[in-house]
Amino acid sequence: MNQIKNVAVIGAGTMGHSLALLFVQHGFNVWLNDVSDQALAKAKGLIASGLETLVELELLPAGQDKAALARLKTTSSLEEAAGSADLVVEAIVEDKSAKQSLFSALDKICPAHTILASNTSFLDIFKFMQTDRPDKVVITHWFHPPHIIPLVEVVRGPQTSQQTVDCIKGLLEGMGKKPIVITKFLPGFIVxxxxxxxxxxxxxxxxxxxxxxxxxxxxxxxxxxxxxxxxxxxxxxxxxxxxxxxxxxxxxxxxxxxxxxxxxxxxxxxxxxxxxxxxxxxxxxxxxxxxxxxxxxxxxxxxxxxxxxxxxxxx
Ligand SMILES: NC(=O)c1ccc[n+]([C@@H]2O[C@H](COP(=O)([O-])OP(=O)(O)OC[C@H]3O[C@@H](n4cnc5c(N)ncnc54)[C@H](O)[C@@H]3O)[C@@H](O)[C@H]2O)c1
Missing domain, CATH: 1.10.1040.10 (N-(1-d-carboxylethyl)-l-norvaline Dehydrogenase; domain 2)
Incomplete structure:
Protein backbone atom coordinates (compact mmCIF):
# COMPACT_ATOMS: atom_id res chain seq x y z
CA MET A 1 0.00 0.00 0.00
CA ASN A 2 2.92 2.32 0.81
CA GLN A 3 4.04 2.18 -2.78
CA ILE A 4 0.77 3.59 -4.07
CA LYS A 5 0.24 7.32 -3.91
CA ASN A 6 -1.10 8.27 -7.33
CA VAL A 7 -4.22 6.59 -8.65
CA ALA A 8 -5.81 6.96 -12.08
CA VAL A 9 -9.47 6.04 -12.39
CA ILE A 10 -10.48 5.52 -16.01
CA GLY A 11 -14.20 5.94 -16.71
CA ALA A 12 -16.17 8.47 -14.69
CA GLY A 13 -19.61 6.85 -14.72
CA THR A 14 -21.62 5.11 -12.02
CA MET A 15 -18.60 3.23 -10.67
CA GLY A 16 -15.73 5.52 -11.65
CA HIS A 17 -16.96 8.62 -9.80
CA SER A 18 -17.48 6.64 -6.59
CA LEU A 19 -14.05 4.96 -6.91
CA ALA A 20 -12.38 8.36 -7.35
CA LEU A 21 -14.27 9.57 -4.26
CA LEU A 22 -13.03 6.59 -2.24
CA PHE A 23 -9.39 7.14 -3.18
CA VAL A 24 -9.37 10.90 -2.51
CA GLN A 25 -11.17 10.27 0.78
CA HIS A 26 -8.26 8.02 1.79
CA GLY A 27 -5.55 10.52 0.90
CA PHE A 28 -4.53 9.37 -2.60
CA ASN A 29 -3.93 11.79 -5.46
CA VAL A 30 -6.45 10.91 -8.14
CA TRP A 31 -6.68 11.62 -11.83
CA LEU A 32 -10.19 10.81 -13.08
CA ASN A 33 -10.34 10.25 -16.83
CA ASP A 34 -13.23 9.86 -19.25
CA VAL A 35 -13.69 10.27 -23.00
CA SER A 36 -16.66 12.51 -22.21
CA ASP A 37 -16.15 15.97 -20.67
CA GLN A 38 -19.83 15.92 -19.70
CA ALA A 39 -19.29 12.68 -17.73
CA LEU A 40 -16.30 14.26 -15.95
CA ALA A 41 -18.27 17.37 -14.98
CA LYS A 42 -21.17 15.27 -13.69
CA ALA A 43 -18.77 13.01 -11.77
CA LYS A 44 -17.12 15.97 -10.08
CA GLY A 45 -20.51 17.19 -8.83
CA LEU A 46 -21.38 13.72 -7.52
CA ILE A 47 -18.00 13.37 -5.79
CA ALA A 48 -18.38 16.75 -4.05
CA SER A 49 -21.88 15.84 -2.92
CA GLY A 50 -20.77 12.33 -1.82
CA LEU A 51 -17.94 13.80 0.27
CA GLU A 52 -20.36 16.24 1.93
CA THR A 53 -22.58 13.28 2.83
CA LEU A 54 -19.59 11.53 4.44
CA VAL A 55 -18.99 14.64 6.59
CA GLU A 56 -22.68 14.75 7.58
CA LEU A 57 -22.42 11.09 8.58
CA GLU A 58 -19.25 11.84 10.58
CA LEU A 59 -17.20 9.46 8.46
CA LEU A 60 -14.96 12.35 7.45
CA PRO A 61 -13.98 15.27 9.72
CA ALA A 62 -15.50 18.65 8.77
CA GLY A 63 -13.32 20.43 6.22
CA GLN A 64 -11.75 17.17 5.03
CA ASP A 65 -14.24 17.01 2.17
CA LYS A 66 -12.68 20.12 0.63
CA ALA A 67 -9.17 18.75 1.21
CA ALA A 68 -10.19 15.46 -0.41
CA LEU A 69 -11.71 17.27 -3.38
CA ALA A 70 -8.45 19.18 -3.85
CA ARG A 71 -6.70 15.82 -4.42
CA LEU A 72 -8.95 15.14 -7.43
CA LYS A 73 -8.08 16.19 -10.96
CA THR A 74 -10.08 15.38 -14.05
CA THR A 75 -8.90 15.03 -17.62
CA SER A 76 -9.95 13.58 -20.95
CA SER A 77 -6.29 12.84 -21.73
CA LEU A 78 -5.29 9.27 -20.90
CA GLU A 79 -1.60 10.24 -20.98
CA GLU A 80 -2.16 12.93 -18.35
CA ALA A 81 -4.24 10.63 -16.14
CA ALA A 82 -2.09 7.51 -16.26
CA GLY A 83 1.42 8.85 -16.97
CA SER A 84 2.41 9.04 -13.30
CA ALA A 85 -0.02 6.52 -11.81
CA ASP A 86 1.09 3.83 -9.39
CA LEU A 87 -2.29 2.17 -9.75
CA VAL A 88 -4.84 2.39 -12.57
CA VAL A 89 -8.41 1.37 -11.81
CA GLU A 90 -10.35 0.81 -15.01
CA ALA A 91 -14.12 1.40 -14.91
CA ILE A 92 -15.10 1.95 -18.53
CA VAL A 93 -17.94 0.37 -20.46
CA GLU A 94 -18.20 -3.46 -20.21
CA ASP A 95 -17.00 -4.07 -23.76
CA LYS A 96 -14.20 -6.43 -24.69
CA SER A 97 -12.64 -4.40 -27.51
CA ALA A 98 -12.89 -1.09 -25.56
CA LYS A 99 -11.10 -2.65 -22.56
CA GLN A 100 -8.57 -4.37 -24.83
CA SER A 101 -7.50 -1.15 -26.56
CA LEU A 102 -7.49 0.80 -23.30
CA PHE A 103 -5.16 -1.73 -21.63
CA SER A 104 -2.81 -1.74 -24.64
CA ALA A 105 -2.61 2.06 -24.41
CA LEU A 106 -2.11 1.97 -20.63
CA ASP A 107 0.68 -0.54 -20.99
CA LYS A 108 2.59 1.98 -23.10
CA ILE A 109 1.72 5.10 -21.07
CA CYS A 110 2.19 3.83 -17.49
CA PRO A 111 5.50 3.47 -15.65
CA ALA A 112 6.82 -0.12 -15.42
CA HIS A 113 5.74 -0.52 -11.77
CA THR A 114 2.09 0.49 -12.32
CA ILE A 115 -0.59 -2.05 -11.40
CA LEU A 116 -3.53 -2.24 -13.81
CA ALA A 117 -6.82 -3.22 -12.15
CA SER A 118 -10.01 -3.81 -14.11
CA ASN A 119 -13.50 -3.49 -12.68
CA THR A 120 -14.95 -5.89 -15.24
CA SER A 121 -18.08 -7.67 -14.09
CA PHE A 122 -17.73 -10.79 -16.18
CA LEU A 123 -15.06 -10.49 -18.91
CA ASP A 124 -12.02 -12.77 -18.75
CA ILE A 125 -9.58 -9.92 -19.37
CA PHE A 126 -6.61 -12.25 -18.81
CA LYS A 127 -7.43 -14.03 -22.07
CA PHE A 128 -7.48 -10.95 -24.29
CA MET A 129 -5.29 -8.27 -22.67
CA GLN A 130 -2.12 -7.63 -24.62
CA THR A 131 0.34 -6.49 -22.02
CA ASP A 132 4.02 -6.72 -21.19
CA ARG A 133 3.19 -6.75 -17.47
CA PRO A 134 0.80 -9.73 -16.96
CA ASP A 135 2.15 -10.05 -13.40
CA LYS A 136 0.70 -6.60 -12.60
CA VAL A 137 -2.78 -7.10 -14.09
CA VAL A 138 -5.62 -7.99 -11.74
CA ILE A 139 -9.39 -7.68 -11.52
CA THR A 140 -10.77 -5.67 -8.63
CA HIS A 141 -14.53 -6.03 -8.81
CA TRP A 142 -16.27 -3.46 -6.64
CA PHE A 143 -19.90 -2.98 -5.67
CA HIS A 144 -21.95 0.11 -6.19
CA PRO A 145 -21.36 2.50 -4.44
CA PRO A 146 -17.73 1.37 -3.97
CA HIS A 147 -16.91 4.24 -1.59
CA ILE A 148 -19.37 2.65 0.85
CA ILE A 149 -19.83 -1.06 0.10
CA PRO A 150 -16.98 -3.02 1.75
CA LEU A 151 -16.61 -6.09 -0.49
CA VAL A 152 -14.11 -6.19 -3.35
CA GLU A 153 -13.64 -9.39 -5.33
CA VAL A 154 -9.96 -9.56 -6.24
CA VAL A 155 -9.51 -11.95 -9.14
CA ARG A 156 -6.04 -13.05 -10.09
CA GLY A 157 -5.12 -14.15 -13.58
CA PRO A 158 -2.83 -17.06 -14.42
CA GLN A 159 0.19 -14.73 -14.40
CA THR A 160 -0.77 -12.21 -11.70
CA SER A 161 2.03 -12.16 -9.14
CA GLN A 162 1.57 -12.77 -5.44
CA GLN A 163 3.22 -9.38 -4.89
CA THR A 164 0.46 -7.66 -6.90
CA VAL A 165 -2.27 -9.52 -5.01
CA ASP A 166 -0.66 -8.69 -1.65
CA CYS A 167 -0.25 -5.03 -2.60
CA ILE A 168 -3.91 -4.71 -3.70
CA LYS A 169 -5.17 -6.62 -0.65
CA GLY A 170 -3.14 -4.39 1.67
CA LEU A 171 -4.38 -1.26 -0.10
CA LEU A 172 -8.01 -2.36 0.18
CA GLU A 173 -7.76 -3.40 3.81
CA GLY A 174 -6.07 -0.08 4.59
CA MET A 175 -9.20 1.64 3.26
CA GLY A 176 -11.47 -0.53 5.43
CA LYS A 177 -12.57 -2.79 2.56
CA LYS A 178 -13.20 -6.53 2.69
CA PRO A 179 -11.30 -8.14 -0.17
CA ILE A 180 -11.78 -11.77 -1.10
CA VAL A 181 -9.26 -13.28 -3.47
CA ILE A 182 -10.62 -15.50 -6.23
CA THR A 183 -7.93 -17.63 -7.83
CA LYS A 184 -9.95 -19.22 -10.63
CA PHE A 185 -11.74 -16.92 -13.09
CA LEU A 186 -15.44 -17.51 -13.63
CA PRO A 187 -17.79 -14.94 -15.20
CA GLY A 188 -19.68 -12.92 -12.58
CA PHE A 189 -17.37 -14.20 -9.80
CA ILE A 190 -19.44 -14.84 -6.64
CA VAL A 191 -21.78 -11.92 -6.09
N1 LIG B 1 -22.74 -0.23 -12.35
C1 LIG B 1 -22.43 -1.15 -11.45
O1 LIG B 1 -23.16 -1.36 -10.46
C2 LIG B 1 -21.16 -1.97 -11.60
C3 LIG B 1 -20.72 -2.75 -10.52
C4 LIG B 1 -19.52 -3.46 -10.62
C5 LIG B 1 -18.78 -3.41 -11.80
N2 LIG B 1 -19.23 -2.65 -12.85
C6 LIG B 1 -18.37 -2.58 -14.05
O2 LIG B 1 -17.68 -1.32 -14.01
C7 LIG B 1 -17.47 -0.85 -15.34
C8 LIG B 1 -18.11 0.52 -15.49
O3 LIG B 1 -19.49 0.41 -15.22
P1 LIG B 1 -20.39 1.72 -14.96
O4 LIG B 1 -21.70 1.19 -14.47
O5 LIG B 1 -19.66 2.70 -14.15
O6 LIG B 1 -20.55 2.26 -16.45
P2 LIG B 1 -21.03 3.72 -16.93
O7 LIG B 1 -21.65 3.52 -18.26
O8 LIG B 1 -21.83 4.40 -15.86
O9 LIG B 1 -19.66 4.51 -17.08
C9 LIG B 1 -18.67 4.17 -18.01
C10 LIG B 1 -17.92 5.45 -18.35
O10 LIG B 1 -16.78 5.07 -19.12
C11 LIG B 1 -16.59 6.07 -20.10
N3 LIG B 1 -15.76 5.46 -21.16
C12 LIG B 1 -16.10 4.60 -22.13
N4 LIG B 1 -15.03 4.25 -22.85
C13 LIG B 1 -13.97 4.91 -22.31
C14 LIG B 1 -12.56 4.96 -22.60
N5 LIG B 1 -12.04 4.23 -23.59
N6 LIG B 1 -11.78 5.75 -21.85
C15 LIG B 1 -12.29 6.50 -20.83
N7 LIG B 1 -13.61 6.50 -20.51
C16 LIG B 1 -14.43 5.70 -21.24
C17 LIG B 1 -17.98 6.47 -20.54
O11 LIG B 1 -17.99 7.74 -21.16
C18 LIG B 1 -18.72 6.43 -19.20
O12 LIG B 1 -18.71 7.71 -18.57
C19 LIG B 1 -18.03 -1.93 -16.26
O13 LIG B 1 -17.02 -2.81 -16.60
C20 LIG B 1 -19.07 -2.62 -15.38
O14 LIG B 1 -19.34 -3.94 -15.79
C21 LIG B 1 -20.39 -1.92 -12.78
Missing part, protein backbone atom coordinates in the same frame (compact mmCIF):
# COMPACT_ATOMS: atom_id res chain seq x y z
CA UNK A 192 -23.02 -11.28 -9.61
CA UNK A 193 -23.74 -14.98 -10.06
CA UNK A 194 -25.91 -14.93 -6.94
CA UNK A 195 -27.55 -11.64 -7.93
CA UNK A 196 -28.18 -12.88 -11.47
CA UNK A 197 -30.12 -15.86 -10.15
CA UNK A 198 -32.34 -13.48 -8.17
CA UNK A 199 -32.72 -11.02 -11.04
CA UNK A 200 -33.73 -13.87 -13.37
CA UNK A 201 -36.63 -14.83 -11.12
CA UNK A 202 -37.62 -11.17 -10.48
CA UNK A 203 -37.83 -10.44 -14.23
CA UNK A 204 -39.75 -13.68 -14.80
CA UNK A 205 -42.29 -12.65 -12.13
CA UNK A 206 -42.62 -9.12 -13.57
CA UNK A 207 -42.79 -10.12 -17.23
CA UNK A 208 -45.52 -12.64 -16.51
CA UNK A 209 -47.56 -10.29 -14.32
CA UNK A 210 -47.29 -12.36 -11.14
CA UNK A 211 -46.54 -9.30 -9.04
CA UNK A 212 -45.53 -5.64 -9.13
CA UNK A 213 -42.03 -4.18 -8.60
CA UNK A 214 -43.22 -2.86 -5.22
CA UNK A 215 -44.41 -6.32 -4.14
CA UNK A 216 -41.10 -7.94 -5.09
CA UNK A 217 -39.15 -5.34 -3.15
CA UNK A 218 -41.40 -5.50 -0.08
CA UNK A 219 -41.13 -9.31 -0.19
CA UNK A 220 -37.34 -9.04 -0.44
CA UNK A 221 -36.81 -6.43 2.26
CA UNK A 222 -39.24 -8.01 4.74
CA UNK A 223 -37.91 -11.57 4.44
CA UNK A 224 -34.58 -12.87 3.19
CA UNK A 225 -33.22 -9.34 2.70
CA UNK A 226 -33.59 -8.80 6.43
CA UNK A 227 -32.24 -12.20 7.36
CA UNK A 228 -29.27 -12.38 4.98
CA UNK A 229 -26.94 -9.98 6.85
CA UNK A 230 -27.19 -12.31 9.85
CA UNK A 231 -27.30 -15.79 8.31
CA UNK A 232 -25.69 -15.37 4.88
CA UNK A 233 -26.94 -17.56 2.06
CA UNK A 234 -25.18 -20.79 2.96
CA UNK A 235 -25.77 -20.43 6.72
CA UNK A 236 -29.45 -19.96 5.92
CA UNK A 237 -29.58 -23.55 4.60
CA UNK A 238 -28.38 -24.77 7.99
CA UNK A 239 -31.16 -22.81 9.70
CA UNK A 240 -33.78 -24.12 7.26
CA UNK A 241 -32.54 -27.70 7.73
CA UNK A 242 -30.45 -29.46 5.10
CA UNK A 243 -33.01 -32.27 4.71
CA UNK A 244 -35.69 -29.66 3.91
CA UNK A 245 -33.34 -27.97 1.44
CA UNK A 246 -32.61 -31.32 -0.19
CA UNK A 247 -36.33 -32.06 -0.60
CA UNK A 248 -36.96 -28.66 -2.28
CA UNK A 249 -34.02 -29.20 -4.60
CA UNK A 250 -35.28 -32.64 -5.66
CA UNK A 251 -38.93 -31.74 -6.14
CA UNK A 252 -40.12 -31.61 -9.78
CA UNK A 253 -43.12 -29.55 -8.56
CA UNK A 254 -40.87 -26.56 -7.84
CA UNK A 255 -39.84 -25.38 -11.27
CA UNK A 256 -37.80 -22.21 -11.71
CA UNK A 257 -37.67 -19.77 -14.61
CA UNK A 258 -35.28 -20.65 -17.43
CA UNK A 259 -32.23 -18.41 -17.85
CA UNK A 260 -33.54 -15.17 -19.39
CA UNK A 261 -31.59 -13.33 -22.09
CA UNK A 262 -34.38 -10.82 -22.73
CA UNK A 263 -37.09 -9.27 -20.59
CA UNK A 264 -40.30 -7.65 -21.85
CA UNK A 265 -40.65 -5.19 -18.95
CA UNK A 266 -36.98 -4.24 -19.05
CA UNK A 267 -36.97 -3.71 -22.83
CA UNK A 268 -40.11 -1.53 -22.64
CA UNK A 269 -38.63 0.72 -19.96
CA UNK A 270 -35.29 1.10 -21.73
CA UNK A 271 -37.10 1.93 -25.01
CA UNK A 272 -38.96 4.70 -23.15
CA UNK A 273 -35.64 6.10 -21.87
CA UNK A 274 -36.40 5.03 -18.29
CA UNK A 275 -32.88 3.97 -17.30
CA UNK A 276 -33.20 4.09 -13.52
CA UNK A 277 -31.78 6.42 -10.88
CA UNK A 278 -29.35 8.01 -13.36
CA UNK A 279 -32.27 9.77 -15.08
CA UNK A 280 -34.88 9.75 -12.35
CA UNK A 281 -37.14 6.94 -13.60
CA UNK A 282 -36.80 3.20 -14.03
CA UNK A 283 -39.11 0.55 -12.61
CA UNK A 284 -39.87 3.29 -10.09
CA UNK A 285 -40.55 6.99 -10.58
CA UNK A 286 -38.32 9.02 -8.23
CA UNK A 287 -40.66 12.02 -8.25
CA UNK A 288 -38.33 14.49 -9.95
CA UNK A 289 -35.51 14.04 -7.40
CA UNK A 290 -32.00 14.43 -8.80
CA UNK A 291 -29.60 11.46 -8.82
CA UNK A 292 -27.61 13.42 -6.16
CA UNK A 293 -30.63 13.45 -3.82
CA UNK A 294 -31.55 9.83 -4.46
CA UNK A 295 -27.99 8.60 -3.93
CA UNK A 296 -27.50 10.75 -0.85
CA UNK A 297 -30.55 9.20 0.80
CA UNK A 298 -29.40 5.70 -0.16
CA UNK A 299 -25.84 6.31 1.08
CA UNK A 300 -27.07 7.71 4.40
CA UNK A 301 -29.23 4.65 5.03
CA UNK A 302 -26.47 2.25 3.94
CA UNK A 303 -23.92 3.82 6.30
CA UNK A 304 -26.36 3.68 9.24
CA UNK A 305 -27.16 0.04 8.50
CA UNK A 306 -23.47 -0.86 8.19
CA UNK A 307 -22.71 0.79 11.52
CA UNK A 308 -25.49 -1.22 13.15
CA UNK A 309 -24.25 -4.47 11.59
CA UNK A 310 -20.67 -3.70 12.67
CA UNK A 311 -21.91 -3.15 16.24
CA UNK A 312 -23.59 -6.56 16.03
CA UNK A 313 -20.31 -8.06 14.82
CA UNK A 314 -21.86 -9.13 11.52
CA UNK A 315 -19.71 -6.98 9.22
Missing amino acids: NRLQSALRNEALHLLDNGYCTPEEIDVATKASFGLRTPITGVVGRMDFAGLDVTQRVLKSPDFELAPQMRKSKTLDELVAKGRLGVKNGRGYYDYGGQSPHQIMRERDTKLVKLMKFLRDLGEL
